Amino acid sequence: MTIHSPHARIYEKPVDRLDYYYQAIHTTILSKQNAVSGLIPASVAITTHGDYTDAWVRDNVYSIYAVYGLALAYRRIDNDTGRAFELEHAVVKLMRALLFAMMRQADKVENFKKTQSLEHSLHAKYNTNNGETVVGDFDWGHLQIDATSLFLLALADMTTSGLTIIYTQDEVDFVQNLVFYIERAYRTPDYGIWERGNKSNHGQPELNSSSIGMALAALRAINGINLFGARGGPSSVIHVLPDELTRNSTTLHSFLPRESNSKEIDGSVLSIIGFPAFAVSDQDLIRRSKQEAKDKLEGKYGWKRFLRDGHQTVLEDTTRLHYDLNELKIFEKIESEWPLFFTYLVLEGLMTGNLDQAREYRRKLEPLVIDSLTMQPVSMSSAPVSPGALSYSSGSSSFMSHHSSNNNNSIPLLAELYYVPAEHIDAEKENPHSQPRLPNDNVPLVWALSLYFLGCLIEEDLLSPSEVDPLGRRFTANKVARQHIVQIVLLSEDAALQSTLSMYGLETQTLEEITSNITVLHPRTLAEVYAGLGRNAKMGLSGRPKRPVGVLGTSRLYRIQGQLYAFTPHFMDNEEFYLNADPDYLVSAFESELSFTSANWFYPGRPTMVVVLTHALLGSMQNQLQDSESYPLSMAQPDRSKKNLLNFFMNLRCGDCSGVRVRLCRLTESVNTSNIESLDFLVNQPEWENILVMANRSANRRRRRSIHRKLAYDEGETQANTPRTPGTKTPSSRRHNTAFHGKSLASPLDRLNQESYFDQISTALAQLEADAGEPRFKLKDPENVSLARKTVAHADSPSSNNNVARITELDTSASSSSPSVIGNAGISSVSDDQQVLSESPLASDMLSLVLGDPSQFQQAVESLVASVNLYDQIDLLQYLVSCKSLDFYVSELEATLNELLEEVYLKSMRLQYWSIARQAAGLLRKLVPSLTINITDLVIRQKQVSIGSGPQEYLLSMPTGPDALRKMISEHCNDDVREGPVVQEIILYLGSFIRTAPHIFDGILRLRTHYIIIALREEISRINGCDEEEAVEHLMQLSPFELKSLLGTILSGPSLCDATTSDIVVRDKPGGFMMLSLPPAVSSMTSISNMTNNSTTVIESADKNILVRVQSAGFSSGNFARVEINGNTMHATSRGVHVWAITHDGAHSSGNDSSANKLLLERASFDTHISVEESRSFKRFIDWLPAGTTVIIAVKDDFIEHLDQSGIEALKSLGSTKIKQVGYRDSYVLISEKGKCLL
Structure with missing residues (x-):
């Protein structure tokens, strides 16, 4: 040249x-x-x-x-x-x-x-x-x-x-x-x-x-x-x-x-x-x-x-x-x-x-x-x-x-x-x-x-x-992009889980079965190892900061002195933040990380992900085989979500995950095709042999930090006091008032200032129920409506700067038109000169707590010792933390406040009480590890992000470090301790959306997180016909995946928020509603058949036409199933029978509920290929559906392996006449009205 x-x-x-x-x-x-x-x-x-x-x-x-x-x-x-x-x-x-x-x-x-x-x-x-x-x-x-x-x-x-x-x-x-x-x-x-x-x-x-x-x-x-x-x-x-x-x-x-x-x-x-x-x-x-x-x-x-x-x-x-x-x-x-x-x-x-x-x-x-x-x-x-x-x-x-x-x-x-x-x-x-x-x-x-x-x-x-x-950097632009096969190694934490997974058709290895020259370690161990890289005492250099190692780093194998080490991916670790405790979100994260790894892998060899499956991750598999006799499925969501996670891992066997090529294999099989990085730089460090051992012990110690429980827990008590969410078919009993009300997220016409709200509250006050030998405490409510209104109105004023914690129990005998709420531990605002309300006849059973006022500190500690309710425990801990530092040692429980909060946090994650998890995360000032990355993704695309509201609003136009973000969120999101974690979630989801669907941000210059929360609240309130407090409680009870889905809905455009077209709603996990739009009138019905089973049906209901299209493709024709309802497509993501049930909401709505006369959509899936119990669960679900329900069924992959007589009878009861002719991995669809077959 x-x-x-x-x-x-x-x-x-x-x-x-x-x-x-x-x-x-x-x-x-x-x-x-x-x-x-x-x-x-x-x-x-x-x-x-x-x-x-x-x-x-x-x-x-x-x-x-x-x-x-x-x-x-x-x-x-x-x-x-x-x-x-x-x-x-x-x-x-x-x-x-x-x-x-x-x-x-x-x-x-x-x-x-x-x-x-x-x-x-x-x-x-x-x-x-x-x-x-x-x-x-x-x-x-x-x-x-x-x-x-x-x-x-x-x-x-x-x-x-x-x-x-x-x-x-x-x-x-x-x-x-x-x-x-x-x-x-x-x-x-x-x-x-x-x-x-x-x-x-x-x-x-x-x-x-x-x-x-x-x-x-x-x-x-x-x-x-x-x-x-x-x-x-x-x-x-x-x-x-x-x-x-x-x-x-x-x-x-x-x-x-x-x-x-x-x-x-x-x-x-x-x-x-x-x-x-x-x-x-x-x-x-x-x-x-x-x-x-x-x-x-x-x-x-x-x-x-x-x-x-x-x-x-x-x-x-x-x-x-x-x-x-x-x-x-x-x-x-x-x-x-x-x-x-x-x-x-x-x-x-x-x-x-x-x-x-x-x-x-x-x-x-x-x-x-x-x-x-x-x-x-x-x-x-x-x-x-x-x-x-x-x-x-x-x-x-x-x-x-x-x-x-x-x-x-x-x-x-x-x-x-x-x-x-x-x-x-x-x-x-x-x-x-x-x-x-x-x-x-x-x-x-x-x-x-x-x-x-x-x-x-x-x-x-x-x-x-x-x-x-x-x-050869000059050839960077000439390199041909390749899609890499991601090797996935599934390990079981013990033989019992391995045996159960084997029954489901998922072959795994236990840690003991891995050859002696390969060791599987926690991802924090790799961060500890790299902390020694570049360490030099003479110059005062500490080496790499102990930041988490990303998925590309953990997708390599490591060798030191002939010994091989594998590290589990950090995104599977839910100890730093609660997001990955949600199985549905974890599935979404896993798919995203697989796609990221395949697209960005540049090393020789294939990326290798080593995943350790645990009982905590998948839940009790035996319990999942024996579903509850009572429905809807939204009442038993943790098990359903974990079953979805299990289905996800089983679907990896087909070799494809959302377009990414994957290969399930044993760890020893993956060694020859993996990329192996040397850790021999450790050799020159003193006692290098102990570095990996000690680092892994430290990581495991952190994982087991809450294993010694200090607080009592009663599952029934906590479930009975879970806050009511709009749309729940079975009455729950607890309402949590730690909401964005008053000045925080109130609209100009705040419902707290409406007469009917206080009438309902005054009617709902009830006698305190006490467990034998176990005192229950509550915070006083206003004695009368006028005083209560004065209290709330004063709380709205700018001079309100003191918080009063109230532990309250409300009567369940209130009228059906009012919220049914009991067993509350909430936070609201009153002014400094506000007089604490006089004691009611139940004064001996009441505890008045003022955040920051330590006069009732000892009584709160005693209440915490006696409490078995997670909601009470987190609110009591919030009061204690307002009086003392997190390092304060509670001698009665032999733990610090930080350790007690960590325990409640861990329990709430594992039991999927999301409101409690968010409240605990806020008190612990936890931060999403990837928050700065997502802010960077937004600002480099010229989107400003704001945190807080009003005079407290802070605008971000450039990346900010984790420590500064933690301080900023703590200072600018202090109206509700749960707002900080929710703001972090929103930023995380916005970053994900702008990477995958940047078009939905067209025309948006500033993303104001506080007002996004208000938009989420208003959407829930409008769809469910509930007041703002109920809507906020619903919002806080949403799982991370549901919150992300709802945020995606409100960002998708004004057409989805048009009240005139939102006559079909989807019941989500907490029992509330998500929305589907209704397109212009449909005038015809068609039916198509080819290599796939297709059906299109117009259903007359509530003077509205509903257009339903359902499609199932056999294994040789694409192996998929999907349903389209009025233009809204929902895909079957796992193997088996997938059911969409449309019912009329009039029977389940109160007279003033704006969701009345809407159509509700229930979704369920049953892997009848795996077990007979899945077939029986399918039968119970069909039996639970009321007469007149429109049932849409589509199958994906095989579903007949363990479809027993009960499942066949359920299909026949819906009008199926050809179920016995269906073969292995055939396509199958059915649209029926229970009691009357449509197609």
Whole structure:
């Protein structure tokens, strides 16, 4: 790949050309390298715009690239007269000088790994003479991720090419910590390549795509590099975790072609789509980014850095650092143009084989070259460089061909930039690119000149692209994307579970059955192991922070000294947050992680997921075989959800999961096709044999931290006091008032101020029931309606700042039109001067608690000791925590408040009491591990996220660290302790939606979480015809998966929220309703039959037409089943019989319930292939359905294996006449009205 140029014919010997370049590079670059420190100043100029004699990290690395390239070129010839050695060690000297300058700030690296704070960032420039800092921590925009990344990128290239830059283990450890320093670039706002952050230069850092791209390239390049070269061992290898690579990559590809929130496009994009980073793998994205930048930024003299860039224009006020926001407009169309960007484009063309691009920009660059003898551009005499005077030569190196042969003392130089003189400002604004420009005083810009020389060396075939890029980054965009098969290894925690799963047809291994040389460990153990990577006591470096290792990291096997280790995936661990305790959400997460792993796997071999199935995860399988005789199924949802989880694992046997190819296998079978990573870096650490053992013990200890129960628990008592949710067919008894009412989530016409509400409350007050020998406590309610209204009205006022906790029990004998509620422990607000209500006749059985008032602390502790109800326990703990710290030791229970909260939290997760889990998570200030990642996914797509409301609302327009988020949520979501966890869930779901369905966010600029919660509440209230408090209780009782589904519904568009079309609702798990829309009138009924069974039926009900389409495909025709009701499609996700039952709601709705006369949809599935009990459960479900119910049945895969006579009779009772003709894995559908067959 050679561009033939005139000067190439003049010098027949390459050594002569190399000698010329040696003289030019020595004169312009090496002569400025400090003899003591080894650093190079950015320039020799000191102007009003700055002192360029300091050594910038970025400029030094770019400046030495020409020296590095020339050293590689000299390696080609035999008689190099020692110049190759000299040049190579000049490179080594500079790189080590930068290394030492950064090592002096090792404390900053250590702190930055944990805080990502500006004050803990490495300095961006140093004193050229001694490598010391030159400005204070807050006197410059030091946080420049791209500069540190460029250093690591060059270090990887140079080490691979044979240079030895790193000498000691201390230096290796520091470089490893630099990897940890940059690996979270995807969520670290910095000042960027131009050191100014926001375009207005107000010192506000931003997330910059150029920084993310350079960090990504550096991480890819240095991963697996042995810094000691061929003579190194395992301890000198640099490790990069794959999940950090992937997060940076996905963020970059989502961000481009935009540079940041304030800079829609930037010339720095050239450094990441081309040389030196080559970070983008999407060819179309490279083309679009380059074309957009070219259209908006390219001029005759180079490219603008970004639009409205005032740097070094004649209109810039140099007396102040920052611009006024309205000032940027005056720089429009007169921005300075930088020849630097032409050198990037020449190099990219040469490196990628795009020779037309290389020639084009070589021609554009040559007229801008300044002759060192005349200090004038080659195309001018004494006047400013005029666009019309720029003559592009036909040769590709006109300066070299005309000057280097005739006068070796003439050296090409490049100015930093060209600006519009003051007298031409108005004309340039009127007609852009029409006026002549002048170079500034910073000549040469060594950074630009170095890239220019490097391009000349490659162009003249003195150096090849493979020598400059030994790691082959330039081929990133040419790699063919592959879909990988994900290997899944299922293990049972004991033989009993293995036997039960085997009965279901799911073959697993126990941990004891795995061969002796493979050990399966908890994912936290891997984080503990990597915490030792880069640890160095002499420099105070602790190694990798103990952050969770992502799914790509745990999908590899690990070897140390011949022993193999496998780690379970972290997303299956529900101990950090309650989301994965929901089996349905876990199925969704598992599918998402499988898709992510398959799409982003880049290692040799296949990813291997090792999943340990436990009794806690799957529930009591034997109990699931014996379903309750009473329905609806919504009353026994935990078991149903866990059965869905079991079905999910069984469906993996077919080899496909939502389009991802999977393979179930034994662990020993997967070893040969897995990727195996070495952990031998542990060998050099003291007592390395115990590190894995102790780390696993620590992880297991955390998992068992709540095994010693301190609090009593009665399942019946807790279930009986579960808050009523709208639409529940069987009356429940408890209502939890810890709701978003009053000022928090109330509408302008709050129902708390309506007369009927207080009439209902006053009617519902009842006598306290006490268990024998076990006192029950309650909080006092208002004695009369007027006082109660006064209390609530005062709570709405801004002066309300004190909380009163009340433990209340309400009578179940209230009228049917009022809420049926008992056994309450709730929180509401009253003012400081509000008098505590006088005691009722039941004063001896009542306990009045004021949050923050410790006067009743001991009585609350005694109540907690006696309590067996999770709802009472969590509310009592909330009061105790308001009086004491979480570390307070409760001697009566021999535990701290934190341990007691953790116990309630763990119980509520396992028993799926979601409101309690959210309340406990809020009190413990738990944080979703991936919250920052999801906020990043939103803000890089220009979606602002707000937390809190009113004066407490805080707007997020850039990624924020976990500690700051935890504090922010605690401070801004304090009206209800459950609001914080719900806000985290919403952000998590919004991030998921914007990755998978970005179109639903079209037109949305700001996502206000508080008002999203209000929208969810109003949707539940409208659909179910309940008041706001009931709706909020319903919302809090929703499982994570249901909350995500509901959020998806309200984001899907206004048509789904049209009250005139919402006459069909789906009963969800807590007993409330979700909505389906009703399309325009349907006039015909059709029936189709082919390879699949299809049915379309119009049902007349409640003066409405319901269009039902159902389809089932046999195994050979696609193996699926789905039903469409009025355009709303629902898919069968598991094997067996799937039933959709439509009933009229009039019999189950109160007179004032707006859901009356609507159609309810019940859903159920039965895997009659697995067991006869499933067939009997199907029969019980059909028997439970009332007469007149429309029943829709579709089957997927096989369902006849264990369909016994009871199941057959159930189908016959619905009018089936052909059930006995159905064969193995046949298709089958049925639409029937119970008591009357429709089809």
